[in-house]
Amino acid sequence: MATTDRNPDRQAATLALAHALSAAERGLAVIPLGRTKLPALRSPHHDDPDHATRCHGECGRFGHGVHDASGDPVRIRELFAAAPWATGYGIACGLPPHHLIGIDLDTRAASEPDSSVALRELALRHLFTIPPTVVVLTPSGGRHLWLTGPPEVVVPNSAGRLASGIDVRGAGGYLVGPGSRTRRGTYTTAPGTAHLTPARCPRALLRLLLPPPRTHHPTPPPAGEHGQGLVQFVLAAHEGQRNTRLFWAACRAYEDGIGPALIAPLVDAALRTGLSEREARATIASAARMTGRHA
Structure with missing residues (x-):
């Protein structure tokens, strides 16, 4: 609208x-x-x-x-x-070359938890620190932290899933740029951060930003039609989608217990879309690590 x-x-x-x-x-x-x-x-x-x-x-x-x-x-x-x-x-957000991820720390009423405190608690609990990066101040008193993600990872948008008052802007989302004027005021870059480039998102935080893995079946299902569907999903990739589709398919394969069996078919499909074997295997290995498996 x-x-x-x-x-x-x-x-x-x-x-x-x-x-x-x-x-x-x-x-x-x-x-x-x-x-x-x-x-x-x-x-x-x-x-x-x-x-x-x-x-x-x-x-x-x-x-x-x-x-x-x-x-x-x-x-x-x-x-x-x-x-x-x-x-x-x-x-x-989510586009090359930066694959921008926005961490939106909203302002809350005095009776509600502070989003900055919530982020610090998450950092302590999961052992990560936010590196120096671009920070944009909102007219309402909030802050946007700019981070970058790896090209093969698709970070979704979310509101309050990470913690109360913390929204995430990922693929398909956008951040209001500094200098923009809105009905509530002007967005500005925080002092001392305008010259910075967006910092890499800490891996521990990146894991928190991704959707939780699907429930695993006690007995790994056979590759069968599901595996063929994942391979077809990769084969249908256009330029600009190849890594993303391969990563998504590999994640689903490992979550469903058929990752090792699909490595060769997924690599072959990726080669046919134009990726190199090295790129394909690196993306599949990244999916294995992200889902807690070993390639």
């Missing part, structure tokens, strides 16, 4: 575009946002909700939310020209 505020503050719109172009220079993909923090461009399929859920920009028109995100200055100018009422910009 797009914003409806179409009385542009020209200065805010100009600044938003400038900040968005600056973010693109750092390798980030961006979209224009309105004052409500929602994508500024309305879906071209708003009269056909079913089509809206299926089309991710294949129609060639703007208005597909985070699927419009780009790091190309020409396309960014076109996006903002189509949304002159935009006063901010969103930064797409």
Whole structure:
């Protein structure tokens, strides 16, 4: 759903575009946002909700939310020209080269647990530290921590699953970029962090960000049709999806107890999509480690 505020503050719109172009220079993909923090461009399929859920920009028109995100200055100018009422910009998460993960520490009422304290407790319990990284301050007093993930891991969006007051922005999500103006105020970079590059997400924290593994059967099921389905899933990958699909399929295989039996078929499928054998085996090994198995 797009914003409806179409009385542009020209200065805010100009600044938003400038900040968005600056973010693109750092390798980030961006979209224009309105004052409500929602994508500024309305879906071209708003009269056909079913089509809206299926089309991710294949129609060639703007208005597909985070699927419009780009790091190309020409396309960014076109996006903002189509949304002159935009006063901010969103930064797409999960995309190369940074594979950005956003940790959103929200502000809470005095009676509720503090999200920063909750994150510190998680860090102590699971033995990780947050390295120096980009921190964005929100108008409500919250903070966004920018981290990067490995290319073969897909971190989902979540709200409150990690801990109360902590939301996660992953693949398919976006972060409001610093310099954006919203109805509640302006997003700014925390002092001393603007020059930093997003830090690598600690592995212990990365494990917490991923969905819990499926329940294991006491007796490993045969590879059979399920294994063939996972191989077909990898074979159907297009460029840009190959590592992600292979990692997902390998995770499912190891969780279902058929990982070792599917290593060779998955590697063969990955080779046929264009990955090298070294890349394929490294991705499968990463899936084995992530699910607590051994490749």
